[in-house]
Amino acid sequence: MTNKKYDYETDVxxxxxxxxxxxxxxxxxxxxxDVMIVERKKEIGGNASRQNQGVVCQTSVFNMxxxxxxxxxxxxxxxxxxxxxxxxxxxxxxxLEVDYKKIGAVxxxxxxxxxxxxxxxxxxxxxxxxxxxxxxxxxxxxxxxxMLGPGFIGGYxxxxxxxxxxxxxxxxQLQNAIENGVRLLRNTxxxxxxxxxxxxxVIGLQTSQGYIKxxxxxxxxxLYADDLAKTTGYCNYRxxxxxxxxxxxxxxxxxxxxxxxxxxxxxxxxxVAIDPTISGNVLLGPxxxxxxxxxxxxxxxxxxxxxxxxxxxxxxxxxMKDTITxxxxxxCCKDPSTWTLEVSKNVKGYxxxxxxxxxxxxxxxxxxxxxxxxxxxxxxxxxxxDFQPRRKRIKKFVDMTDEExxxxxxxxxxxxxxxxxxxTITEAEIIRAIHTEPCATTVDEVKRKLRAGMGRCQxxxxxxxxxxxxxxxxxxxxxxxxxxxxxxEIIVGKxxx
Ligand SMILES: Cc1cc2nc3c(=O)[nH]c(=O)nc-3n(C[C@H](O)[C@H](O)[C@H](O)COP(=O)(O)OP(=O)(O)OC[C@H]3O[C@@H](n4cnc5c(N)ncnc54)[C@H](O)[C@@H]3O)c2cc1C
Numbered sequence: 001m002t003n004k005k006y007d008y009e010t011d012v013x014x015x016x017x018x019x020x021x022x023x024x025x026x027x028x029x030x031x032x033x034d035v036m037i038v039e040r041k042k043e044i045g046g047n048a049s050r051q052n053q054g055v056v057c058q059t060s061v062f063n064m065x066x067x068x069x070x071x072x073x074x075x076x077x078x079x080x081x082x083x084x085x086x087x088x089x090x091x092x093x094x095x096l097e098v099d100y101k102k103i104g105a106v107x108x109x110x111x112x113x114x115x116x117x118x119x120x121x122x123x124x125x126x127x128x129x130x131x132x133x134x135x136x137x138x139x140x141x142x143x144x145x146x147m148l149g150p151g152f153i154g155g156y157x158x159x160x161x162x163x164x165x166x167x168x169x170x171x172x173q174l175q176n177a178i179e180n181g182v183r184l185l186r187n188t189x190x191x192x193x194x195x196x197x198x199x200x201x202v203i204g205l206q207t208s209q210g211y212i213k214x215x216x217x218x219x220x221x222x223l224y225a226d227d228l229a230k231t232t233g234y235c236n237y238r239x240x241x242x243x244x245x246x247x248x249x250x251x252x253x254x255x256x257x258x259x260x261x262x263x264x265x266x267x268x269x270x271x272v273a274i275d276p277t278i279s280g281n282v283l284l285g286p287x288x289x290x291x292x293x294x295x296x297x298x299x300x301x302x303x304x305x306x307x308x309x310x311x312x313x314x315x316x317x318x319x320m321k322d323t324i325t326x327x328x329x330x331x332c333c334k335d336p337s338t339w340t341l342e343v344s345k346n347v348k349g350y351x352x353x354x355x356x357x358x359x360x361x362x363x364x365x366x367x368x369x370x371x372x373x374x375x376x377x378x379x380x381x382x383x384x385x386d387f388q389p390r391r392k393r394i395k396k397f398v399d400m401t402d403e404e405x406x407x408x409x410x411x412x413x414x415x416x417x418x419x420x421x422x423x424t425i426t427e428a429e430i431i432r433a434i435h436t437e438p439c440a441t442t443v444d445e446v447k448r449k450l451r452a453g454m455g456r457c458q459x460x461x462x463x464x465x466x467x468x469x470x471x472x473x474x475x476x477x478x479x480x481x482x483x484x485x486x487x488x489e490i491i492v493g494k495x496x497x
Pocket of ligand 1 (some may be wrong): 021
């Protein structure tokens with residue numbers, strides 16, 4: 001074995017700080033082990049993990065609609081992990097204090113053919129042990145969704161489907177992992193896995209910020225996982241994006257449903273849905289268009305119009321004028337389409353959690369599964385006496401009672417300075433978000449940690465103030481503050497000398 005110089009030494013390196021990588025980091029932080037997580041971006045939160053519907057699927061019936069021979073294994077894994085996740089999530093989310101709500105979902109049919117398709121899916125799900133979906137009548141469908149358009153004959157109801165604050169989930173998992181000793185390196189791209197040629201064993205990871213000596217590398221790089229896998233000499237898949245365009249609607253709309261509303265699912269995606277969110281907004285979509293450009297995040301007029309028109313077939317009152325923003329998320333699709341959760345048979349110490357198309361619904365279960373795989377592979381995992389399962393979350397000003405608000409302002413007058421008026425976010429909270437690991441270093445990170453800028457004005461009023469606070473707290477000029485990644489600086493210079 002070569003005696004390479006190294007910049008860091010650890011037992012396990014996790015590549016990618018999305019919902020999957022951060023869940024695995026948190027799970028491994030229970031044990032007496034040195035763990036690092038490297039993220040190629042400046043911002044934490046992942047790619048797909050920050051641009052999705054935030055739905056926690058607990059029933060597999062809709063996934064079963066997409067069942068084909070080719071996808072069968074994929075569906076079995078999805079089902080297994082969504083079901084075991086349903087058992088793990090309650091305690092996981094309680095410990096991390098992440099907002100989550102079971103609101104249920106309804107899938108609607110216009111024709112008997114669609115009813116028959118969904119009945120087939122229900123049967124397949126039943127054979128696989130999923131009993132929490134049932135048929136509903138036309139009247140029940142209209143009772144559940146009073147603003148439903150004409151022409152539906154009935155559908156299927158899944159009471160266990162839930163919604164989650166997905167931005168907070170990733171932050172909370174990372175925060176708790178860091179509180180329990182995990183080291184996070186941002187702006188650090190994993191470039192190649194270093195393998196001892198004689199024993200075919202991982203000895204390190206070359207990154208853009210130096211060499212990490214390690215025994216295990218877990219590839220959670222999602223869309224970019226194939227690039228890293230190729231450096232091991234064994235990669236039999238390719239990753240490609242499936243874009244999902246999503247218009248975001250305002251809060252308090254008279255036609256907003258209280259359950260998730262979906263059409264009869266298609267073969268490759270569950271179709272354009274109407275999903276209430278934890279914050280009270282409504283998401284439409286996502287669309288599902290395969291592509292090649294992994295960096296593409298733009299929305300198109302045609303794409304958004306199509307999503308709105310399709311959603312209007314479910315609830316005709318939906319109006320484009322109620323949209324406050326829109327985004328495109330890239331699903332991390334794998335060809336061949338399988339979830340890979342394994343310790344490599346070819347290279348000892350190289351592991352993958354890749355191709356996961358429902359990561360929000362399965363991350364903790366996947367994390368526990370990967371932990372078991374590592375242990376089975378011979379990694380010594382001694383539980384830590386001092387593992388702290390609870391993430392230290394501070395109550396938000398907007399959720400405080402009047403008495404609590406008065407006490408907060410008395411202890412720190414910056415609680416009295418409201419920066420984001422739409423979401424009632426104070427200066428004190430923004431300062432805390434900047435200084436609490438994983439620290440918010442950009443305007444969008446402040447937004448995802450606190451919702452400052454996510455309201456109706458979309459940061460029109462608070463963004464300049466957030467830039468000033470970031471510059472002051474990070475002790476850098478305002479020109480260095482970015483919206484998100486380098487190159488997205490907001491202030492480019494002075495207009496007047
Ligand atoms: C529009 C849309 C809607 C969705 N809706 C839902 C839903 O409602 N419910 C649900 O369960 N799932 C949903 N999903 C799927 C879900 O978002 C993904 O399954 C999940 O986010 C995948 O998490 P991840 O951590 O694997 O990937 P990511 O979040 O993409 O994280 C991967 C991370 O790895 C980093 N990385 C990559 N390569 C390297 C490298 N070489 N070095 C260092 N870092 C690297 C990336 O920068 C990124 O931060 C949706 C997805 C989309 C796009």
